[in-house]
Amino acid sequence: MNLKISSFAEYEQVYKQSVEQPEEFWAAIADNFQWKKKWDKVLDWNFTEPNVKWFDGAKLNITENCLDRHLDTLGDKPAIIWEPNDPNEDHRVLSYKQLHAKVCQFANVLKNNGVKKGDRICIYMPMLPELAIALLACARVGAIHSVVFGGFSAQSIADRINDATCSLVITADGGFRGAKDLPLKSVIDDALVQCQSVKRVIVLTRSRTPVAMIKGRDVWWEDEIKKVETQGNVDCPAEEMDAEDMMFILYTSGSTGKPKGVVHTCGGYMVYAGYTFANVFQYNPGEVYFCTADIGWITGHSYIVYGPLSQGATSLMFEGIPTYPDAGRFWDVVDKHKVNILYTAPTAIRSLMSFGDEPLKGKDLSSLTKLGSVGEPINEEAWHWYDEKIGKSNCPIVDTWWQTENGGILISPIAGVTPTKPGYATLPLPGVQPVLVDENGKEILGNGVSGNLCIKFPWPGIIRTTYGDHERCRQTYFATYPGMYFTGDGCLRDEDGYYRITGRVDDVLNVSGHRIGTAEVENAINMHATVVESAVVGYPHDIKGQGVYAFVVCPAKTDNEDLTRKDIMMTVQRIIGAIAKPDKIQFVSGLPKTRSGKIMRRILRKIAEGETSNLGDTSTLLDPGVVEEIKAGAL
Numbered sequence: 304m305n306l307k308i309s310s311f312a313e314y315e316q317v318y319k320q321s322v323e324q325p326e327e328f329w330a331a332i333a334d335n336f337q338w339k340k341k342w343d344k345v346l347d348w349n350f351t352e353p354n355v356k357w358f359d360g361a362k363l364n365i366t367e368n369c370l371d372r373h374l375d376t377l378g379d380k381p382a383i384i385w386e387p388n389d390p391n392e393d394h395r396v397l398s399y400k401q402l403h404a405k406v407c408q409f410a411n412v413l414k415n416n417g418v419k420k421g422d423r424i425c426i427y428m429p430m431l432p433e434l435a436i437a438l439l440a441c442a443r444v445g446a447i448h449s450v451v452f453g454g455f456s457a458q459s460i461a462d463r464i465n466d467a468t469c470s471l472v473i474t475a476d477g478g479f480r481g482a483k484d485l486p487l488k489s490v491i492d493d494a495l496v497q498c499q500s501v502k503r504v505i506v507l508t509r510s511r512t513p514v515a516m517i518k519g520r521d522v523w524w525e526d527e528i529k530k531v532e533t534q535g536n537v538d539c540p541a542e543e544m545d546a547e548d549m550m551f552i553l554y555t556s557g558s559t560g561k562p563k564g565v566v567h568t569c570g571g572y573m574v575y576a577g578y579t580f581a582n583v584f585q586y587n588p589g590e591v592y593f594c595t596a597d598i599g600w601i602t603g604h605s606y607i608v609y610g611p612l613s614q615g616a617t618s619l620m621f622e623g624i625p626t627y628p629d630a631g632r633f634w635d636v637v638d639k640h641k642v643n644i645l646y647t648a649p650t651a652i653r654s655l656m657s658f659g660d661e662p663l664k665g666k667d668l669s670s671l672t673k674l675g676s677v678g679e680p681i682n683e684e685a686w687h688w689y690d691e692k693i694g695k696s697n698c699p700i701v702d703t704w705w706q707t708e709n710g711g712i713l714i715s716p717i718a719g720v721t722p723t724k725p726g727y728a729t730l731p732l733p734g735v736q737p738v739l740v741d742e743n744g745k746e747i748l749g750n751g752v753s754g755n756l757c758i759k760f761p762w763p764g765i766i767r768t769t770y771g772d773h774e775r776c777r778q779t780y781f782a783t784y785p786g787m788y789f790t791g792d793g794c795l796r797d798e799d800g801y802y803r804i805t806g807r808v809d810d811v812l813n814v815s816g817h818r819i820g821t822a823e824v825e826n827a828i829n830m831h832a833t834v835v836e837s838a839v840v841g842y843p844h845d846i847k848g849q850g851v852y853a854f855v856v857c858p859a860k861t862d863n864e865d866l867t868r869k870d871i872m873m874t875v876q877r878i879i880g881a882i883a884k885p886d887k888i889q890f891v892s893g894l895p896k897t898r899s900g901k902i903m904r905r906i907l908r909k910i911a912e913g914e915t916s917n918l919g920d921t922s923t924l925l926d927p928g929v930v931e932e933i934k935a936g937a938l
């Protein structure tokens with residue numbers, strides 16, 4: 304079966320088949336990939352344990368699908384185009400042949416450094432081709448990568464390394480992002496003070512900022528490559544993986560506790576990332592595809608590296624940020640590399656929109672044919688700006704809804720094939736069976752309804768477990784509504800049956816498309832010496848989508864509230880990372896609690912939103928007076 308659907312009628316027919324005969328459907332899709340051995344059984348599942356197995360018994364290596372199988376046909380075609388942070392630095396192009404060679408080389412470096420199948424490897428790197436090479440080299444030798452986004456603190460890295468007992472870290476001396484220098488190796492050094500499992504650190508040269516290279520532990524990427532070259536170790540056969548062998552871990556925040564390691568496995572992830580990339584973006588050979596995400600997030604895993612490369616696409620990787628050196632940078636990149644498909648986030652669109660039309664002047668965007676959005680609900684104003692100013696009303700916009708736990712896109716238009724609707728992720732992709740449920744878990748049927756979004760049947764990219772704690776996986780995703788995967792999102796299904804994701808219904812914030820758990824931020828704030836207690840909620844933010852609003856009980860704060868605020872910010876930056884810093888901190892003498900001691904977040908959310916007139920029933924509060932004080936002091 305062809306991966307790409309070419310008409311709405313075909314979508315309807317394929318969708319129907321995918322629900323009625325899911326195993327036949329997915330087997331036909333999986334036939335488009337290269338397997339060392341085909342599966343014994345397409346699907347084995349229950350959502351109670353949960354236990355989901357796709358393509359069980361099959362053998363494969365995803366890197367053969369992403370690299371080797373293209374060598375004869377696309378060997379000299381660009382696999383990765385890399386655009387640097389500094390527009391004056393040269394860009395780089397890696398053909399499929401070159402990328403293959405570099406992945407094999409670095410896979411041999413990993414082997415020389417003792418890496419074996421199943422080992423966990425932490426990757427903390429800037430957006431360079433070597434980051435993609437590091438991921439692929441891990442997959443080549445069957446090691447499990449755990450990429451940590453460059454915005455996380457040493458403490459967060461240490462927690463992630465220890466949770467997965469990583470034996471090796473791949474990093475760079477430093478990185479460049481906008482006007483900032485990222486001291487990556489130095490952050491890793493701080494993290495490793497707490498990590499006994501790490502025996503080796505491979506350091507790539509990027510900024511050549513001074514770094515402490517520790518004897519016996521730290522080695523330079525370039526030196527290790529030279530060793531492999533002298534050994535004449537050019538090829539590296541791909542490790543044979545079982546379809547359900549663990550492929551990678553990616554940590555993500557939830558409503559409680561520390562971030563959990565979402566686990567994806569080899570076969571299902573490959574099929575799902577590749578299928579959805581080909582289909583949603585309707586990728587045509589030769590097109591230049593630019594996803595602006597960072598590989599530190601799932602979007603970068605699935606739609607910069609594995610999805611596009613598995614389809615022989617040209618994937619453009621950008622080291623910088625949309626506003627450096629000015630707010631025209633994305634458009635310069637599109638113009639310079641004649642980008643055909645642009646996939647970005649609503650927060651970037653809103654931010655660029657705020658600079659007006661000036662940065663667009665003189666930029667040739669006529670190469671663009673398809674646009675995508677991901678990470679958070681896109682407001683209609685941003686949707687129309689994207690459509691008119693960037694797409695010149697001539698490019699379909701795919702508003703792709705999905706999650707780290709999903710491996711790939713679940714609900715989205717298919718570019719140019721199925722209809723779009725501003726603010727709507729529209730229809731489920733083939734194989735995806737969304738349902739809306741009420742608080743009691745009862746399915747809400749019909750159209751023109753809203754509820755909590757669940758998925759009632761597995762797709763190949765679904766989360767398999769949370770690393771080292773399967774019970775947590777069950778509790779978080781499969782226990783709220785038995786028999787279903789619960790997304791944590793609220794959702795509307797309109798009269799036409801189109802889905803519009805309205806945002807999280809749990810205590811998870813979406814700040815600039817990054818998922819942040821309120822409990823995690825509260826724990827970090829509470830670590831500050833003078834803080835007694837805190838409550839964190841989200842509030843609407845023009846650019847970030849949601850901002851972080853912290854109510855903090857801090858009786859011993861000094862006269863200089865501002866200084867205490869800054870100290871609290873620094874504490875959060877140390878414990879989690881700069882991305883979780885509160886936008887607003889309001890000092891309060893107490894939090895609104897019920898008699899049983901539960902914080903009434905509903906009230907705090909309303910106050911943070913600036914909606915103080917209608918706070919609902921406050922009669923169950925232990926001390927209703929505290930609400931008046933909080934209202935009066937709202938920021």
Ligand code: WT7
Nearest residue numbers: 677678679680702703704705706707804807818
């Ligand atoms: C949460 C997942 C995998 C995408 C990157 C974020 C929100 C994501 C959309 C969209 C409305 C969206 C949801 C979801 N979200 N895409 N197109 N429309 N909301 O991945 O960090 O795992 O976050 O992002 O709330 O649950 P993530």
